[in-house]
Structure formats: C-alpha cells, structure tokens
Amino acid sequence: MRRAFVLLLPVLLAGCVRDSATYYISGNEHTVTVRAEQPYFWDDSVDLSLLAARLPECQRLFRLAKAAPGLALTLHSDGDNAFTLKSDAGTWSFETERCTMLEPKPATGELIGTFRLEGKQMVFAPAAPSAAP
Structure with missing residues (x-):
C-alpha cells in the first residue's frame, strides 16, 4: 500500500501550480x-506572494x-521606487x-504591466507604450 502511494504521489501533485514572473x-x-503557488491539486485557489528586490540593499518576500487561478494583477509605478499591485483580491503598495509595504493608495501611477496566471504558468505582460502628445 505504501509503495502504491509513493508511486501515485507525482500524479497527485501534477495538478499543482508553482510558478513566478518577474518585471x-x-x-x-x-x-x-x-x-x-497551489499547494494541493484539490484547492481551487492559489497563494500569491511578492518578492521585491533592489540588490544588495533590499530583498523581501511579502505574502499577499x-x-x-485566473486572477490578473496590474503593476503601477508611483515614482521613487514605489509601486502598487491591484487586483480583485486587493491592493498592495510597496x-x-x-x-x-505602504498604505494602499486609491490612485495609482503609470501602468507598467500585468501579472497573470495562464494555466499553470505565471506571465508578465508589459503595458503598451503610451502615445506621445
């Protein structure tokens, strides 16, 4: 019985999501x-986290x-190394x-792009460049 479980473990974990995308x-x-990250295949939700890095001074993981799974997070630049992530699950400023982490701002700065989970892969899509005046 134990051997059968060990052999089935990769099949049971195959439905899990564990991926990241970087700007x-x-x-x-x-x-x-x-x-x-989706730790269990039977769980319909994913755990989102943010890794902010400006090496060598800064590198920190924030649980969001x-x-x-189909959630999209838009990334906005608020200037001076400040950013805001917005989605249906919440708003986070850092x-x-x-x-x-900062107090979430109701107004956000320039749209940089969107993080999106497509299937089991996290992707970052840059925003279209704004037209010059």
Missing part, C-alpha cells in the same frame, strides 16, 4: 516578482492573498528603497 526594473538587481 525587471534595471537589470537583475532591481526587480518585482509575483509568485503563485489567496486568489482564484517600495524597494527600504523594502517595506
């Missing part, structure tokens, strides 16, 4: 990464929320100068 602000040293 590169300035090379590999300054990034915003959103991770989605449980969300539906900065990469000191790696801290």
